[in-house]
Amino acid sequence: MQELLPEEPFETEVRNKRAIIDRRALLGRIEDIVKEGGSDLDVRTHILAALRDALENGRSEVRRRFDERASGTVVVRSNCYLVDQLIRVVYDHVTTHLFPSANPSTGEVLSLVAVGGYGRGELAPQSDVDLLFLLPYKMTPRSEQVVEAILYFLWDLNFKVGHATRKVSECIRQAKSDVTICTSLLEARWLWGDQSLYIELRKRFQSDLQSQGGAKFIEAKLSERDLRHKRNGGTRYSLEPNIKESKGGLRDLHTLFWIAKFLYHVDDIARLVDQKVFTRQEVRRFEKAQAFLWTLRCALHYLTGRAEERLTFDVQKSLADWMGYTDHAGTQGVERFMKHYFLIAKDVGDLTRIFCATLEAEHNRRSRFRLPSLTRRRSFSGFRLEGERLSVKDASVFENAPIEMLRIFAVAQKHDLDIHPKALRWITQNLKLIKKPLREDPEANKIFLQILCAEEDPETTLRRMNEAGVFGRFIPDFGRVVAQMQYNMYHHYTVDEHTIFAIGILHDIEQGRLSEEAPIATEVVHKVLSRRVLYVAVFLHDIAKGRPGDHSEVGAKVARRICPRLGFSAEETETVAWLVLYHLAMSDTAFKRDIDDPKTIQDFAALVQSPERLRLLLVLTVADIRAVGPNVWNAWKAALLRDLYWRTEEVLSGGISSEGRAQRVEHAKEALRVAIADWPKKEVEAHIKRGYPSYWLSADTETHLRHAHLVREAERQKLPLMIDAHVDGYRDVTEVTIYTADHPGLFSRIAGAMAVSGVSIEGANIITLANGMALDSFYVQDAAEGGALDSDERVARLSANIEKVLSGGMRPVQELARQRSTIPSRYRVFKVAPRVLIDNKASATHTVIEVNGRDRPALLYYLTTAITRLNLMISTARIATYGAHAVDVFYVKDALGSKIDNKAKLTRIRKKMLEVLESTDCAAAAVSKQPASKQPAAAKKPTRETRRKPETAAE
Known part of the structure; x- marks a missing residue:
């Protein structure tokens, strides 16, 4: 599949058609x-062959x-020609x-009529063939036999056929009540048989439907479009579109x-130039987008061998390779390929928005944002009001004044108005005027x-500016994203969409709309000293x-360049740059x-240094995580961030210091003594002595109380194992507490x-009591x-x-093998570089092992099995x-x-962890020294004899 360059003419005609199929020769063979x-069976068998x-x-x-550079447009028309000729031969x-x-x-x-996409003359490699058998009156015995015989031939050829048999009057009656049938007939194309019937259908359709006006049809198609968008996520920037x-x-x-054809009776989108609906440049964008999408759809059908329409993660890489997208300047080839797709999708959005909004204005349809109280005013801050836009x-x-391309969005935002499609079109046509002088204009x-x-919904306005192209032109660094x-399963949106979502979430936090999901952020956002520092940092x-390099470090440099242009002081600029540089620090520490x-x-407080930065960083972190995608933010993450915030704030305000640790331990003990005051004093003190200082600092009094009852019950009944499960609504997790004899490998x-x-284990707190029990x-x-x-x-x-596991009645390795837990296919396409970091400075008492790799079922079990075999004791896990x-x-x-400081031992730890991460058989790597097996071979890809360099303009 080749990239379609903007200056290259689009090939749309099917050349040398007889090389595809020679209908006369095929008819002669059948004769x-x-x-x-x-016998009839033999004849039929030979004809089918x-x-x-x-x-x-x-x-x-x-x-x-197609493999030799034919565009998707040519392919779908070629497929249509091939099927046309076959059906004519069968008929x-x-x-x-x-x-x-x-x-x-x-x-x-009888008249054979192609409808739907097939009627439009476009047939993807795995698409259905939609036929209308058009009758003059009721079905006759001969017509029934003919229709049935044609369908059986097509079915025997493995065509997926959608078909209907109707009279002209039935077609018109049903089209009036069903917009889907109406649309199908709108695209009807005579295929074979009696042509006069088809002509009658066209005339009746025009007189009975098209001549009655298009308002109802437009309304139905736009509603249909909105529902379809909603079903598919509501955004064009979903990463698996x-x-x-x-x-x-x-x-x-x-x-x-469809709307253009219904209203203007056009069969070619280029004719909308004559109707003053599109400019030639906009028609060019339409043709370019259509050619790219058809080429991509054909490639997807050929690659998967089915009518697949989704660009799932497991096909994106193959398509990107096939199209010739390579890694460049810190960006993966698959990311460059998808960026091109999203730019095309943005063009489609621009065209449909301009076209459909223009129709709304022409037909005086009521806007969903109608503001009756403003209808009498004809201007706002120098801009005209047309149809409430x-x-x-x-x-x-x-x-004459390019700054007006910015100001119109500000005025629309202030008064909660939309912008007229004519104005948007003029803005798009004049984007080239947004140059350095305007960017440097205070x-x-x-x-x-x-x-x-602004306090008036910045998200909507920024998204409109982005759709119009103004955002990226005025801030070229934003234009690059x-x-x-x-390319990962964590982020659900493109970078620009994620950023705009994050700004919208920040606005929601400020307005109090997320007080339940993010109560601390909602509280502290009003304590920050500078709103604009926070908004610009987000x-x-x-x-x-x-870009090449760490995006946080490069982003901080960009911030130092952009902030002064926005009128920020040196202090404000430095704060924004710091927030960008460390915008992942709070989540990394908490998680x-x-x-x-x-x-x-102490280390995190030393990094943050001030309560103001802590507040700013918390709100930025919450907005960032919530904007990643649905279901990414959860109560567990919220609780970890809240706990980190409060503890750090106490340190920064002088509430806690290393010297006060003993006092905190005593306070925790005393609080428990009060909670279990009804126990015999001897039992109280015996339990208190079981906990080391780290235990008393690891939980609150409520948790200590649950633990006390659990331990007391186990000791009274002399049970070797006691398990308690408690739903923690604060974190949206189930806390499972296990009291049993401690031994290596328990975790x-x-x-x-x-x-x-x-x-799945979200976190763990491993405690060994003074009596040797875990x-x-x-x-x-x-x-x-x-x-x-x-x-x-x-x-x-x-x-x-x-x-069962702790008593030896179940062996996890064998049970997991029976469950056939494998890496999900969607995960396999991601190449997460395995990495093991060992830090002896992060904790005063422990060696910290950080393991990074591709997730898979039971990975934690296999990692901890390997740690146990290295004779290490796990105290805490994140x-x-x-x-x-x-x-x-x-x-x-x-x-x-003790900590592990022996270099040889540290090397063995790193090597063993890497073996588990790199192996497809985690169990083998965890318990043996066998080399990791190779990854399964990639799926077979379509071939392409000639590849071309992807379009640089789309990058």
Whole structure:
């Protein structure tokens, strides 16, 4: 598949058609078969063989042309031509040889009509063939036989046929009540048979439907479009788009074409130039988008061998390679390919928005944003009001004063108005005027900053500016991330969409709309000293994505360049740059480090240094995570961030210091003494003595109280194992606490039992009491759905599995093998570089092992099994996943309770962890020294003899 360059003419005509199929030669062959005679079955078998040969040869020829640079437009028209000729041959054979009629009656004539996409003359490699058998009156016996025989031939040729048999009057009646049938008939094309019937259908359709006006049809198609967008995620920037049905896909172009054809009676989109609907440049954008999407759709059908319409992660890489996209300047080839797709989808959005909005204005349809109280006013701040949309007199307004291209968005934002499509078109046509002088104009930058920091929904306005192209032109660094994909399963949107979403979430936090999901952020956002510092930091936090180097470091440099232009002081600029540089620091600390460890809090406080930066960083972190995609933010992450915030704030305000640790331990003990005051004093003090200082600092009084009752019950009944499950609504997890004799490998065996039970461990707190018993707490969620375990039965099953594993009644390795837990196919396409970091400075008492790799079922079990075999004791674990990327952190000591500082031992640890990460058979790597097996071979890709360099303009 080649890239379609903007200056290159689009090839749309099918050349040398007889090389695809020679209908006359095929008819002659069938005549010979009939003349040779034989049984009806033999004749039919030979005719089918001839048809199959013609079909197979034709498809091979079309595929060969595609592999030799034919565009998708040519391919779908070639496929259509091939099927046309085959159906005509079948029709002639059926009506001539099987059910001949020398002089058919008026009621026996039949017209074959192609409808739907096939009627439009476009047929993708795996698409259905939609036919209408058009009758003059009711069905006659001969017509029924002819229709049935044609369909059986097509079915035997393995065509997927959608068909209907109707009279002209039935077609018109049903089209009036069903917009789908109306649309299908709108695209009807005579194929074979009696042409006068088709002509009658066209005339009746025009007189009974088209001549009655298009308002009803437009309304129906736009509503249909909105529902389709909603079903497919509501954004054109979803990272696994449906190239046919998603926003910005082929169906949007079809909708535009259907409305144009219904209203203006055009068969070619280029004729809309004469109708003053599109300019020649806009028609060119339409043709370019259609050619790209058809080429991509054909490639997807050929690659998968089915009517696949979704660009899923597991096909994106193959398509990008096939199209010749290579890694460049820190951006993967697949990301460059998807960026080109999203830019095309954006063009489709621009065209359909301009076209459909123009129709709304022309037909005086009521806008969904109608503001009755404003209808009498005809201007706002120098802009005209047309149909409740802001506009200008003509394009010269923007040509003479380019700053007006910014100001119109600010005025629309202030008064909650939309912008007229004419004005948007003039803005698009004059984007080239947004140059350095305007970018350096203090007034223009003031307007932009007002839009960004406004209290009137900055998200909608910024998205409109982005759609119009103004955003990226005024801030070229933002223009570089427009349509920039991030090829992973963690991020759900392109970088520009993610950024705009994050700004919208920040606005929601400020307005109090997320007080339940993010209560601390909602509270502290009003304590920050500078709103605009916060808004600009959110705007710039991912501005350097896709560039070489660390995007946080490069982004900080960009911030130092952009902020002065926006009128920021040196102090404000430095604060924004710091926030961009460290925008991942809070989430990394909360999710990857033990925040119960005092050194973790001290180190983080030393980085942040001030309560103001802490507040800014918290709100930025919440907005960033929530904008990644649906279901990424959860109560567990919220709780970790809140705990980190409060503990760090106490350090920064002088509330906690390393010298006060003993006092905090005593306070925790005393609080528990009060809670269990009804116990015998001897039992109280015996329990208090079981806990080391680290235990008393690891939880609150409520948790200490639950633990006390659990331990007391186990000791009274002399039980070797006691399990307690408690739903923690604060974190949306089930806290599973296990009290049993401590021994090497306990963590690993429990992790195995949980993997077998289908739960994922979000975090763990490993405690060994002074009596040698383990009091381990695991925070778990449902592995498939997330959230706390939803039933007592589920908890009971988990507890039973833990007991079986710890008693030796179940071996996790064998049970997991029976479950055939493999890496999900969608995960396999991601190449997460395995990495093991060992840090002896992060904790004063433990060695910290951070493991990064591709996630897979039971990975935590296999990692902890390997740690156990290295004779290490796990004290705390932090478990996190980012799509297919797993980040597991373990705080460990050696068998003597010390840090590991022996270089040879550290090398062995790193090597063993890497073996587990790199192996497709985690169990083998965890328990043996066998080399990791190779990854399975990639799926077979389509071939392309000639590749061309992708279009640089789309980057």
